[in-house]
Amino acid sequence: MKYVCDVCGWEYDEEEGYPEGGIAPGTKWEDVPQDFECPLCNVGKDQFSEVE
Numbered sequence: 001m002k003y004v005c006d007v008c009g010w011e012y013d014e015e016e017g018y019p020e021g022g023i024a025p026g027t028k029w030e031d032v033p034q035d036f037e038c039p040l041c042n043v044g045k046d047q048f049s050e051v052e
Helices: none
Strands: 001-007 011-015 048-051
Touching: none
Parallel strands: none
Antiparallel strands: 001 011, 001 048
16 A cells, blocks of 8 residues: 655555665554654655555
């Protein structure tokens, strides 16, 4: 599953994770820390939408 930032369009892909931010490949979105912020615009997880 993928999640896209509603503000800037940065995409989190569960398969790829976000190793640069300490999130391992395969990490489900619900397992990403609640204090996660978009690496481009710094908004929180609540500003991301699920995409197919």
